[in-house]
Amino acid sequence: MKIVTTKGQGPVLNVLHGWGMNAHLFDDWSEALAQHFCVNLIDLPGHGLNHEEPLGTDLTALAEEAAEVPAGHWLGWSMGGMLALNLALKKPEQVQSLIMLCATPCFVQRDHWPHGTEQAVLDKFAANLQLDIKQTIQTFLALEVMGVEHERSQLRELKQKVFERPLPSTQALHAGLTLLAETDLSGQLKNLIPPSLWISGRRDRLVMPAAMQQAAVMAGPDGGEFQVLRGSGHAPFIREAETLTESIVNFI
Numbered sequence: 001m002k003i004v005t006t007k008g009q010g011p012v013l014n015v016l017h018g019w020g021m022n023a024h025l026f027d028d029w030s031e032a033l034a035q036h037f038c039v040n041l042i043d044l045p046g047h048g049l050n051h052e053e054p055l056g057t058d059l060t061a062l063a064e065e066a067a068e069v070p071a072g073h074w075l076g077w078s079m080g081g082m083l084a085l086n087l088a089l090k091k092p093e094q095v096q097s098l099i100m101l102c103a104t105p106c107f108v109q110r111d112h113w114p115h116g117t118e119q120a121v122l123d124k125f126a127a128n129l130q131l132d133i134k135q136t137i138q139t140f141l142a143l144e145v146m147g148v149e150h151e152r153s154q155l156r157e158l159k160q161k162v163f164e165r166p167l168p169s170t171q172a173l174h175a176g177l178t179l180l181a182e183t184d185l186s187g188q189l190k191n192l193i194p195p196s197l198w199i200s201g202r203r204d205r206l207v208m209p210a211a212m213q214q215a216a217v218m219a220g221p222d223g224g225e226f227q228v229l230r231g232s233g234h235a236p237f238i239r240e241a242e243t244l245t246e247s248i249v250n251f252i
Contacts, residue, residue, distance in 0.1 A: 001066055002050040009036025011096070011252060013040050013070025016080030018103075019176040020137045022048025025158070029237040032245045036252035037252075040069060043157045044080065046172020048165045053239045055172040056181055063090040073252055075099040078174055078207065078234065082107065085185055085192075092193040099248055100198045100224075102234050104211045113186055117209035119240035124183050129173055136173075137162065143205050143234070154238050189218040199244065201232030202226040225251060 001016075004023050007030055015030070017023055023041035033039045043050035045065075056062055066087045071094045075082030081103020088095040111117035128136040141158045168176075198216040200209040209228055216226035227247055229236045236244050 001042050001044060001069055002053070003040045003048050003069060004043045005030070005039075007039045007041075008037055010037045010072050013039050013252075014069050014072050015035035015039060016030050016074070016076040016082050016084055017042075017044065017047070018078025018149070020047075020140055020168055020173060021078075021162055022168075023118045024048060025161045025235075026166050026237065027161070029241045029245070032246070035075070036245075036249050040189055042069065044083070045173070045222070046087075046169040046175070050240055051166045051169050054169075054196070055175040057182075059086050059174050059183065060090065063087045064103060066165060067091050067094050069094075071095045071096070071123065073099065075248070076099060077165075077237075078103050079102040079107075079180060082179065082183055085178075086183075088192060088194050088196075089165070089185060091163070094187045095194045097252060098192070098224075099251065100196060101236065102201055103202055104207055104215050106178040106183065106211075107207070109129070110184065113184070113211070113214075115141045115214060116237075117206060117208075119181065120204075122177050126174065126177050129170065129177075133167055133173065134163075137167070141223050142171070154233075154235065156240055158235060177237060186218065189215060190220070192220040192224075193218075195251075196220065198224050198226045198248070199236065200228050201224070201227050201234055201236050202230045203233045206234045214235075222226040 045053040046055040074084040080098040106113045200212040215222040
């Protein structure tokens with residue numbers, strides 16, 4: 001995993017983006033975070049400025065790769081949260097605390113995980129990738145802001161940031177969908193050692209608040225903290241950045 005930007009001083013805060021995105025999305029929000037932390041914005045393999053590197057699907061290998069980043073607090077958004085959680089479970093010495101932003105240990109709906117996303121949603125994205133990568137990402141961005149206040153302006157802002165950097169590789173997009181479809185860390189949550197904060201957007205159409213609340217209850221021996229940002233969808237760092245930053249600072 002490649003650190004593309006480092007800002008600020010203080011405790012290390014490593015930030016991971018989600019599927020099809022890049023670290024450039026966090027440029028504006030990271031200015032506020034950098035007043036409190038040494039913020040490392042990371043491009044996942046196959047994404048952003050790291051788009052030439054392949055994204056693997058082996059969770060052990062991904063944890064090894066993530067462990068090359070300096071130890072600190074880890075914040076993962078969406079698929080990035082799943083990967084940060086994987087690191088915290090496999091190499092807890094690398095993770096002082098874990099912040100899951102609109103992210104869960106299990107993305108898809110299963111018998112024991114009723115609040116996950118339907119598999120058909122991922123299947124449709126996989127099929128659409130064969131036709132038009134950019135349009136598929138735009139559709140995904142639209143889902144991230146659906147139903148929130150100022151939906152069009154939020155979508156416009158997301159598109160601008162995402163498409164200012166190279167498009168993710170086709171390999172990385174398919175590998176990411178595989179990770180989202182097959183990864184289930186819910187059974188390991190009880191073994192989570194670092195303290196955790198789970199922040200959900202009430203209007204999130206991709207990662208349901210109920211799934212995040214369930215995960216927080218299961219996290220570690222004492223559970224994690226759970227918060228809901230009532231005006232947000234899947235991308236709270238756009239319109240509720242101040243509240244989000246305050247929550248993270250208070251937690252850490």
